[in-house]
Amino acid sequence: xxxxxxxxxETSCDETGVALVRGKDLLFDAVASSMDxxxxxxxxxxxxxxxxxLEAMVPTIRRALEGADVDLGQVDAIAVTAGPGLVGPLTxxxxxxxxxxxxxxxxxxxxxxxxxxAAVDELVHGSFPDQVMALVVSGGHSSLLLVDDIVTGVTxxxxxxxxxxxxxxxxxGRLLGLPYPGGPHIDRLAREGDxxxxxxxxxxxxxxxxAEHAYDFSFSGLKxxxxxxxxxxxxxxxxxxxxxxxxxxxxxxxxxxxxKTIAACRRHGVSTLVIGGGFSAxxxxxxxxxxxxxxxxxxxxxxxxxxxxxxxAMIAALGSAALSRGVAPSRLDLPVDxxxxxxxxxx
Amino acid sequence: xxxxxxxxxxxxxDATRDYGRALAGLLRxxxxxxxxGALGAGKTxxxxxxxxxxxxxxxxxxxxxxxxRVHPSLGAGPxxxxxxxxxxxxxxxxEALDLxxxxxxxxxxxxxxxxxLEGLAPDRLEIDIQRPHGGLDLGVDDLDPADLDPADLDPAxxxxxxxxxxxxxxxxGVRLPVVG
Numbered sequence: 001x002x003x004x005x006x007x008x009x010e011t012s013c014d015e016t017g018v019a020l021v022r023g024k025d026l027l028f029d030a031v032a033s034s035m036d037x038x039x040x041x042x043x044x045x046x047x048x049x050x051x052x053x054l055e056a057m058v059p060t061i062r063r064a065l066e067g068a069d070v071d072l073g074q075v076d077a078i079a080v081t082a083g084p085g086l087v088g089p090l091t092x093x094x095x096x097x098x099x100x101x102x103x104x105x106x107x108x109x110x111x112x113x114x115x116x117x118a119a120v121d122e123l124v125h126g127s128f129p130d131q132v133m134a135l136v137v138s139g140g141h142s143s144l145l146l147v148d149d150i151v152t153g154v155t156x157x158x159x160x161x162x163x164x165x166x167x168x169x170x171x172x173g174r175l176l177g178l179p180y181p182g183g184p185h186i187d188r189l190a191r192e193g194d195x196x197x198x199x200x201x202x203x204x205x206x207x208x209x210x211a212e213h214a215y216d217f218s219f220s221g222l223k224x225x226x227x228x229x230x231x232x233x234x235x236x237x238x239x240x241x242x243x244x245x246x247x248x249x250x251x252x253x254x255x256x257x258x259x260k261t262i263a264a265c266r267r268h269g270v271s272t273l274v275i276g277g278g279f280s281a282x283x284x285x286x287x288x289x290x291x292x293x294x295x296x297x298x299x300x301x302x303x304x305x306x307x308x309x310x311x312x313a314m315i316a317a318l319g320s321a322a323l324s325r326g327v328a329p330s331r332l333d334l335p336v337d338x339x340x341x342x343x344x345x346x347x
Numbered sequence: 348x349x350x351x352x353x354x355x356x357x358x359x360x361d362a363t364r365d366y367g368r369a370l371a372g373l374l375r376x377x378x379x380x381x382x383x384g385a386l387g388a389g390k391t392x393x394x395x396x397x398x399x400x401x402x403x404x405x406x407x408x409x410x411x412x413x414x415x416r417v418h419p420s421l422g423a424g425p426x427x428x429x430x431x432x433x434x435x436x437x438x439x440x441x442e443a444l445d446l447x448x449x450x451x452x453x454x455x456x457x458x459x460x461x462x463x464l465e466g467l468a469p470d471r472l473e474i475d476i477q478r479p480h481g482g483l484d485l486g487v488d489d490l491d492p493a494d495l496d497p498a499d500l501d502p503a504x505x506x507x508x509x510x511x512x513x514x515x516x517x518x519x520g521v522r523l524p525v526v527g
Contacts, residue, residue, distance in 0.1 A: 013412075045435060046414055086414055087448075140412030162391050163409045171386055171411075220409070224387025224478065224505075231481030339405045339416045 004076035004323055007064070007100065008316025009057075011093030012085025012113045013140070014049060016056040017312030020068040020075075021320045026123045028067030029306075029313040032056035050088035057096050064312065075104060079319020082110030082330070082347045083340030084140075090336035098332055107329035109319040110347040112340055114141050116314035117276035119150045123317050124303045132301075133270045135261045137285070138277035139166035139181075142217045143342060144261060146268055150318065151325045156342040157264055158215030161204070165253055166279040168219035172226050172249055176242050186246045187283055193247030195284075200252040201225050205259070215264050222252055250284040258288045262296050274301045278309045322346050351513040353523045356506055363389045363476075363507055367396020369524035370472075370511075374401065374454045376425040378517070379468045383461040384476035389507050390458045393476065394429055397456060403427045410458070417448050425454050432459040470515030477508040 003023030010017035019029040034052030065072060080097035083090060094110065101108035118134035134145040142160040147153065163171070166183055173182010178189075203218030226249050233240055265273060273293055279285065280302050293300040307313060327346055334347050357363045374380070374397065382390040391409045398407035403418035403426060410416045410431040418427040428448055457464060465471070511523050 084413065084416075087417070138412075159406060160408055161395075161406060164412060167409060167411050175386060220387065220391065227385070227387050228479065228481055228483050232483040233481075235481045337417075338413060339418055341405060 004320070005070060005074055006077045006079055006316045006320040006323060007061075007075045008079040008312045008314070008319050009061075009093045009097050010081050010113070010116070010310055010312045010315045011053045011057075011089045012081045012083070013089060013310055014052075015310040016053050016060050016093075017310055017315070018060045018064040019312035019316040020064055020070060021123065021313065021316035023320060023324070024122050024127065024317070026313050026316075027070065028064050029311055030060050030064040030067060031306075031311055032060045046086055046088050049086060050092055053089050053092040057092065061096070072100075072104065075100070075106060077107045077109060077319060077323050077329075078104075079109045079111055079315050079322070081113045081116070081315050082334060083113065083337035085113055085336075085338060087336060087338045090338070094334065094336050098334075101332065107323070108332065108334070109322050109327070110330040110334040110336075111315055111318040111322065112342065112345050113310075113315070114143055114277075114342055115145070115150065115154055115345050116318045117141075117308070118145060118147060118274050119318040119321060120307045120311070120314035121274045121276060121301050121303050122150070122321070123313055124307060125301045128274075129272050131268070131270045132272040132274050133261060133265045133268070134274045134276065135257065136277045137165045137257065137275065137279035139170065139183075139279070140164050141277060142219075142257070142279075144215050144264055145342065146264070146270070149325075151322045151327055151345050154342065154345055158213070158217065158260070159342070160217040160219060161213070162218055162220035163223060164279075165217070165219060165257060165282075165285075168223050168253065169250075169279070169282070171223050172246075175223075175227050175230055176240070176245060183279070183282070186250060189243045189246035190250040190284055191247075193241070193243030193245070195247040195251035197241065197244035198229065198248035200229075200248055202252055202256045202259075205256060215260050217256060217260065219253065222249065250282070254282070254284040254288040257285060258292045261289075262292050262298065265296065265298050271297065272299045272301065276303060276308055276314075280308045281305050318345070351518055351521070351523055353511050353525055355509045355511070355525055357389075357509060358506055360389065360392050363392045364396035364399065366509065366524065366526070367393040367398075368400035369526070371397045371400025371454075373521060373523070374425075376453060377451045378454050379450075379464070379471040380454070380456045381460045381464060381471055381473045382456065382458045382476065383474070385478065388476040388478045390476060393474065393509075394427075394456050394458070397454070398427050398429070401425065401427050401454060417453070425452060428453045428455045430455060430457040430460065432457060432463055435463070468515075470517035472518070473512040473514060475510045479505045
């Protein structure tokens with residue numbers, strides 16, 4: 001008998017993602033983005049994000065079902081992002097999921113978006129070993145998770161105390177006069193610059209921070225240091241070596257993320273690292289993680305980019321995992337939670 | 348005229364948090380706080396102090412990406428709604444934020460909200476935070492890292508100058524804290 005068929009819905013931010021997963025096999029993944037609509041308005045407007053999800057929901061579900069070549073009637077369970085994310089968009093996804101759950105008479109699983117970013121790797125690279133370390137980095141998140149079991153045994157070792165890694169890239173991009181979002185531009189410029197040109201600070205790496213914040217991240221001070229460095233040069237009438245600033249900044253981010261993650265792997269005796277979330281596309285992070293994991297004898301697993309950005313497969317994967325462990329389904333009045341703690345995998 | 352204004356100097360990030368904690372002692376459900384200041388001024392740091400003072404759940408981090416994050420109270424007090432208008436194109440009304448939480452029952456702190464929200468709320472605290480501009484000792488005009496004094500780049504370092512303005516009848520007669 002084949003594993004249950006799970007339909008996953010992701011709406012935490014700009015992407016409307018719907019995917020169908022059977023066990024650990026991805027049947028189809030459909031994504032619609034509202035980024036173009038936000039660009040028209042010159043910024044994000046939460047109400048427009050919600051409307052875009054509302055308009056995209058039914059067509060995206062239909063596209064996923066057609067792509068997977070299944071009927072709605074064959075779906076055994078619904079999984080949906082319960083948080084963290086934008087409240088309005090989360091509410092649209094949850095409403096759709098509840099309607100499907102009631103209409104089809106199948107259980108509903110509200111799951112954690114950040115943990116979904118790690119769970120999706122099982123669809124790509126196969127089942128996790130007994131323990132994995134997961135670094136989830138994106139525009140909105142930077143979290144280090146020790147995973148004994150993706151549903152019942154996730155421990156948050158650390159997270160950012162201020163800015164997420166991708167957010168710091170976007171803000172430094174603005175400081176350097178690059179178009180929004182600045183992340184990809186800094187990544188490109190950094191490849192042309194000297195990463196050792198400027199020794200920018202590594203947040204929370206001082207000895208005094210090790211007791212409380214060994215595995216937490218802080219990128220706000222780094223951002224401020226870049227701002228003041230650029231201001232100092234500008235005030236002195238000197239040119240800004242943009243590629244060197246970008247390279248030195250990107251090196252600082254990649255250094256801290258990988259150093260703390262590898263230290264956590266060693267501390268906990270973990271030999272597999274999963275990096276997920278949109279910022280895992282960053283080439284400085286990928287390169288340094290590959291080098292340091294090889295040195296430390298750690299297997300590095302990074303899903304392809306389309307599974308690192310927000311998608312429905314990650315939610316279906318986590319829902320499928322919850323179902324397979326016999327976790328109780330969520331209540332039909334499950335609330336969405338913009339600041340859902342990482343200790344909650346399901347609600 | 349009920350406007351009040353105080354100026355405060357805060358030595359470092361901890362002092363900024365302490366000041367936020369002191370402000371939290373004055374804040375009650377329905378209050379609106381608008382924070383302004385350059386990138387890296389310490390807006391989120393101040394909000395961390397407010398969150399600690401209000402005793403709310405979760406790490407108070409930058410909400411830039413998520414636009415708004417709701418931190419429920421761990422006790423009986425108001426929730427903290429932490430909003431960041433940095434990525435917003437415009438904001439005609441607070442309702443456009445699409446929050447699931449009643450602002451009447453929460454303390455709402457908005458970063459980058461200047462010029463967007465003033466007309467909507469007669470009662471508000473406007474807090475402007477200034478960090479040191481430039482001023483790093485970069486030595487000669489080369490990029491030798493040895494020319495950088497790490498202490499100059501200490502993220503917690505650098506005095507912040509804070510101006511707090513209380514607007515509207517809500518704040519009439521309220522004494523604003525002058526130290527954390």
